[in-house]
Amino acid sequence: MSSKVTAKNLAELFYESAKKYGDKPAFGTRNNLKQFVTINFSELYEVGLALATGLIELGLNAREHVAVLSDNRKEWIIANYGIILSGAADVPRGTDVTDGDIQYIIPHSDAKMVFVENETTLRKIEKNRNDLPNITYVILMDEESILKNTKDNLDKRIQTHSNVQTISNTIKMSDLIAKGKKLRELGDRRVEERVAAIKPEDLFTIIYTSGTTGEPKGVMLTHTNMISQLRNIPISIGPKDRFLSILPVWHSFERVFQMGTIAMGASQYYTNVRNIREDLSIVKPTFMASAPRLWESIYQAMQTKIQTGSFLKKILFKAAYHSALRIQRSLHFFKGNQLDLNGRNFLQSVLLFIFSLFTFIIFLVPYLILDTLVLKKIRQVTGGNLRGTVSGGGALPLHIDEFFNTIRIPVFEGYGLTETSPGLAFRTPKHLVVGSVGPLFPETEIMLKDIETGKVLYPPEKGIKGEVHVRGPQIMKGYYKRPDITTKVLSNDGWFNTGDLGIMTYNDTLKIVGRTKETIVLLNGENIEPVPIENKLCQSPYIDHVMVVGQDQKYLGALILPALDKFKDYGSTYEQLATNRSVQQKMEQEVKNMIRTENGFKSFEKVVEVRLLPKAFEVGDELSAKLSIKRHVVTAKYQSLIDSMYLEKIKVSVD
Known part of the structure; x- marks a missing residue:
């Protein structure tokens, strides 16, 4: 890919792709007839120019921020084009955004406007309107929404900035595009002026982390960050490729693939978990992020x-x-x-x-x-x-x-964080080392440090576990308005502490073995990575979810969600199974059989106590949008259940 990406920023990339790939399908969204409605590269760019012009007319200034609350759909990329071409930066999130997210992220990011996908998301904004004093306009993507309570606002057409009210109005995105198109027909070229003024270090997005370890942090990514990713992704993509997009469209991982398809002229089709199996047969993709x-x-x-x-x-x-x-x-x-x-x-x-x-x-x-x-x-x-x-x-x-x-369905595992745009390492057909995340990206440096002493282990030592520190053009600018926590992970000389534990293999690939924040330290000082234990337990057909606990305790315990369909004779709900002694005993035996020395686990890695969860983990609560366990949330919610694993043992020993 490196020889093909010459743009200095994403706005230039959009222009070059429109010029090069023209009427080739760029993005598509599935309709009710199970057909994908597409927009080609030229149309996408022209609509983006019109939307950007409309945003500028509404008063959006260069380098300001616009929130976007939407899932995977064609209108998302149109909004993305419009915001970036206007010289602004987006603050994206999905429609599963919570009231707490809205109340914190939108004000904290200083977003001036907000795009919403549909009426449901709009009502979330309306509900929290008093907490969003800086929002001047709410822009609705979905044309089919019936907005009875805002009908008067929707019927208004966009007027010149001097006549527009400064309170929050709800506007159709299609109306904004139509207004921008008319202005461009009259010779308005403010977008071109904005694009020419974009600097490499300008932000193109602020992505708030899911908060798996606490309060969300706004990761500032620049045009340079993303362009470096496109320059260095080591896979061959071309106009004949078809991508199926299923990951949350606003995540940094998925956005690299969006921008990659734009840069290489490939087509991308938006799907979701509900339709994925059917859409695989319809689209017959050649590539996908997952x-x-x-x-x-x-x-x-x-x-x-x-x-x-x-x-x-x-x-x-x-x-x-x-x-x-x-x-x-x-x-x-x-x-x-x-x-x-x-x-x-x-x-x-x-x-x-x-x-x-x-x-x-x-x-x-x-x-x-x-x-x-x-x-x-x-x-x-x-x-x-x-x-x-x-x-x-x-x-x-x-x-x-x-x-x-x-079975020759190639899975090229990659590694990175939102803070690293995200790519740091990537498996390729030539370096497909199963069990690793592949070699490092070009232009990327790595150090593995001893967690306790800070001593640099790699380079030169291979095969030794250490905390992963990286440096390169993909590293974030910092956390928005949080210099205090930025300095904790990002040094003055550009080294970023990922918080992950890794090993450099003798194949010259990186293997990730856990996180320092996930590491459980027992009372005897043993450091244990819970993820390998959890992965092993999740292989059991009797277990749907599991989280290993035991920080500052004598032994490990596990919170387990049993597979409902395997215990139909004992109850029809998780709550019923959680109180059933027979199910409890089955789980205890299953854990004992799987986590044992014969399966490669050390004696102190054995799970001694088990408790059954009364409800499934849910996205937005116990799980992040990427389906990662929010350990701090689960711990807080089930603290009494966790305590019972150790209190009962104490009582027994006292008796």
């Missing part, structure tokens, strides 16, 4: 289908997968892509080569036959044309990772 939870869901669906099949189909799948696993592991070794955390001497390498070659020869013919008969059909679940998917926003469980790469 979260681990999506692949866990697809994996579970595949496993269920396999287990409910005939005896012959089960045998054929097991044989097909076993032969494919042997072949793929051999190929990984030959390519230097077998995960290596310890290093190998010459003799070990020779022995592994002989073993891999022997394995390859033995299993090649069965693999070729069974791949055609069995695995090829399974690959059709993604549409049949998927060249790859990048999983990000959380750790991909190893068994999921290896499963999809074994």
Whole structure:
């Protein structure tokens, strides 16, 4: 991608793409007839220019901020174009935004206007209007909303800035675009002046973190940050590619792919969790960004289908997968892509080569036959044309990772944070080391430091765990209006402390093994990473969600949400299962069977106590928009349940 991106900022990128790709479909949204309505690159740019002109006419100044509350849809990218072409920065969020988010994020970000997707989101703004004194206009995307209580405002047409009231009015986005188009027909070229004045260090967005560890923080990302990502993403994208967009459209991870498709002339189609399986067959994407939870869901669906099949189909799948696993592991070794955390001497390498070659020869013919008969059909679940998917926003469980790469649905796990725009490392077809997040991006430096002493471990030491510190052109400008917390993670010489724990492998790829903030420290001083334990437990068909606890305690405990469909005989709700002793005993035995030394866990990593949760984790409450567990929220909500794991033991020991 590096040789193709020449724009200095995103506004220039939009212009270059419109000129180069013209009438090629850029973005599409599914309608009620299950058809994707698209907008081409020229239309998108022209509509963006008109919207930007309308925003300027309303009084939006360069470098001001505009909130956008919307999910994946074509109008989102139009709003994005309009805001950036006007020289402003967006403050994006989804329609699942809470009252607390609205009351904090919009005022804190100094947003002057706010785009809302639909009537439901508009009512959230209206409900919190008294807490939004700086908002002058609310701009409605959805044309089909029936806004009885704001009908008078919607019927008003945009007037010149001098005649517009300074209180918050609700306006249709289509009306604003129409006004801007008329002004441009009359010769208005204020947008071009704004674009020419954009500086590389200007913000294009402020993305507020989901708050998994506390109060949301506004991450300031510049045009330079995003352009560096487009310059360095090491995958080949072209006009023939079709992307399916399912991750929250406002997340930094998804936005890189949006901008990447714009830069390379690819087409992107917006979908959602409800329609994903159907849209995979309709769009037949060649690429997509994804979260681990999506692949866990697809994996579970595949496993269920396999287990409910005939005896012959089960045998054929097991044989097909076993032969494919042997072949793929051999190929990984030959390519230097077998995960290596310890290093190998010459003799070990020779022995592994002989073993891999022997394995390859033995299993090649069965693999070729069974791949055609069995695995090829399974690959059709993604549409049949998927060249790859990048999983990000959380750790991909190893068994999921290896499963999809074994059946040749390439999963290129990436790594980064909102604060790093987000890409720091990225697996590629040439460096597909299962169990790692791939080699570092070009222009990116890394240090791994000892958590206790701060001593730099890498470079040069490989295979040793340390806290990940990075430096490069993708690092954020800082947290908006929070210099106090910015200085805690971002040094004067540009090094950013990710808070993640990583290992540099002997394959020269990065492996993430946990977070310093997630690390549980027992009373005996043992440091434990809960994620590998949770990932292992989530492999159980009897467990839907789990969170390991035990900070400052003698042993680990686990909060578990049992799989409702596996315990139908014991209750129809999670609340009923949580109080059922038989279910409790089953969970205790399941945890004991899975977290044991024979499965690679140390004695102090064993889960001693288990408590069942009375309700499912929900996005916006216990889960972030990326489906990451908000540990502080779960801990606070179920503190008494957590305490009971240890208080009861104390009582027993006293008695």
